[in-house]
Amino acid sequence: MVKGANVGLSALSENVGAVVVGLGWSSATGEGDADVSVLLLDADGKVRSDADFCFYNNPVAGDGSVHLLGKTPTADGSEDRISFDLDAVPPEVDKVVVAASRYGGARFGELDDLRLTLADSTGDGLARFAVHDVEEVSALIFGELYRRAGEWKFRAVGQGYASGLAGLATDYGVDIDDDAETADAETAVVQAAMAEAADGEAASARTAGAERAGAERTGAGQVGAEPEGSAPEGPGPDVEVPGGTSTATSARVPAQSRDGHAVDRAATGPEPAEPGTAAASADASKSARRPRTAKKKVTLLRAARKSLADNDTWRTARLFPGSALKSDRERETRATSVVLSVMAQVPEFGRRLTAAFGAPAGRMETFTEVTLPHGESPRRPDGVIRVERAGKLWTALVETKTNGNALKPDQVQAYMDIAARRGYEAVITLSNDVALEGSPLVDVRIDRRRKHKVALWHLSWAEVVHQAQMLIRHEGVGDAAHAWLLQELLHYLQHENSGCHGFQNMGAAWVPVRRGIDEETLCQGDARALEVIENWERLVRQVCLRLGGELGQKVLPVQRARRGADPGARRTELADHLCEQGRLNAEIRIEGTPGVLGITADLRTGKLRTSIEVPAEGAGYPLARAKRLVRRLSDAPADLHIETLVDGRGTGPRGTLERLRPEPADILPKDGAQITGFRLSLFKGMGAGRGSAETGFIRSVDDAVDRFHAQVVAHVDAPAV
Secondary structure, three states: OOOOOEEEHHHOOOOOOEEEEEEEEEOOOOOOOOEEEEEEEOOOOOEOOHHHEEEOOEOEOOOOOEEEEEEEEEOOEEEEEEEEEHHHOOOOOOEEEEEEEOOOOOOHHHOEEEEEEEEOOOOOEEEEEEOOOOOOOOEEEEEEEEEEOOEEEEEEEEEEEOOHHHHHHHHOOOOOOOHHHHHHHHHHHHHHHHHHOOOOOOEEEEEEOOOOOOOOOOOOOEEOOOOOOOOOOOOOOOOOOOOOOOOOOOOOOOEEOOOOOEEOHHHOOOOOOOOOOHHHHHHHHHHHOOOOOOOOOEEEEEEOOOOOOOOOOOOOOOOOOOOOOOOHHHHHHHHHHHHHHHHHHOHHHHHHHHHHHOOOOOEEEEEEOOOEOOOOOOEOOOEEEEEEEOOEEEEEEEEEOOOOOOOOHHHHHHHHHHHHHHOOOEEEEEEOOOOEOOEOOOOOOOOOOOOOOOEEEEEEHHHHHHHHHHHHHHHOOOOHHHHHHHHHHHHHHOOOOOOOOOOOEOOOOHHHHHHHHHOOOOOOOOHHHHHHHHHHHHHHHHHHHHHHHHHOOOEEEOOOOOOOOOHHHHHHHHHHHHHHHOEEEEEEEEOOOOOEEEEEEEOOOOEEEEEEEEEOOOOOOHHHHHHHHHHHOOOOOOOOEEEEEEOOOEEEEEEEHHHHOOOHHHHOOOOOOOEEEEEEEEEEEOOOEOEOOOOEHHHHHHHHHHHHHHHHHHHHHOOOO
């Protein structure tokens, strides 16, 4: 599509009751990013209330019609996906605007390949819109869904805002809160609550997620023109924003800017009301109802309670015990029943797992071991998910594998045929494996003669664990019983007997490839090297899911590929590099950190290297910068390697932290060359086995990333003292 064009959805597909919009972009460094947002507008082009503004602090619309699904890796970057249940959009909503915004002074003109894709509920692509000629704007409207004559249509917009997310939201009628006032009010309420809670029981707060700095209101005007129904121009306040409140009362912590440095947001603004007074409570209640564009920081209270057990050998009773599981069949049956039952009972969790598959936002029921006719021998899929919305049913069959067992193509094919014949919408496979773009786990035959289309989707156990972690540890659910159910689910999935531990095997080609590299007999074009590359990519994606769930932050693999590169061609090129160099390389981007975390597995030396490049901070003489870095790394391991990055010459002096602590000047170039940054690296031995046992390669990668993040990255990201 071209800018300004529009098309009716019913003309593109019969399955448009639910659609998925993807927003994508790429950058030369692989680090460019933006945040998506959605606004539901009435006939006057305004939101009905602030609840109609969906963004990172409010990812799900109250009526379930919009769900921000987050980012998924692509061949040349990442793509943000948004699920729309168009049948659930209230009739008074005439238009749905899809936008994105950048932060920290970044502009969309710095990104490449800006694009919007539209897919129906089966995953089939319907439309694509490439946005061109975007300059100095920090917010961009990609497109809009709107009603005309009783049907939904899509319009390609491509309109920019110089005023950022806050300006865009304000122009559409969102009541943006003043951040300084809100911070003061929140502080007053927290102080009052803490005074009332003086019952002598200790509590510890765990902070998760990084505050997102508010978009600057750098200009009042819009850039570009919208062909129909454009939003009126209007000035907006210079603000940052909320978004939501923690389900538990928490002590206030300093906000953080996008570069990770602490910001005292309460340093300006009016004096706070006296803690505990009605004025303080009223002010906080008022501001809590309005969104702020600074990303919320959720702090969970963990009360220290004394155990009632006689000794440590007593085990807490669990809702889903895993100790008695012995056979693979028992593991599959138990895991399916546990996950499906929690999906049905915890709406936030069930919706999060099914929204990307085109399921509507409605009442969900789940079933196990359902018998369905199929020729002479009935079939029994592991589970069935049914969602009812406005009298319509959405149905998916579920096939589950645990303990590393592979999906069987004939089974999946049979379920696809049954679903097509019975008018079901989807088949969902759930296993330890991680699906890759352009590389399906199971090849199935699609009968194009059938009018009814069935979508085939895949979930990994790592994704299920990730979503449970994000909800109960960082984002919260609306009910204490639901939080407890999710906690029990998480405990079960992580139990050693559950068989739900995610990707655990580098494959049969791992040992032959390692041997071929050692003996220098591995040749380019070897199919075994390609298999290792694919499994390495699965492992890296799983590392991102696990780390993101623990931190409550977006963690994504960085893909550095040419624009429009085919995923298969990219993996083939990486396989040739593996044959030639004997190394596996990956990069992951952790939200809020100053650089990209690199992972290198050298199969020749058996060493794992984790590293990050950080800029040389602040003003001052080079020695002052070196001392500042060493001071920040006071708690880092002594064997941390530090390399100086020199402008135009690559690397300069290098040394271990142990040697540099007494003499930081040793890291400075002797010729006075300009220092641009530092590379920090840790090395450790690499596991030899192909599995995830204690001596396996997968375990060694997990341990290396965890150690590097906890002992190095966390200190670099902290403010200097």
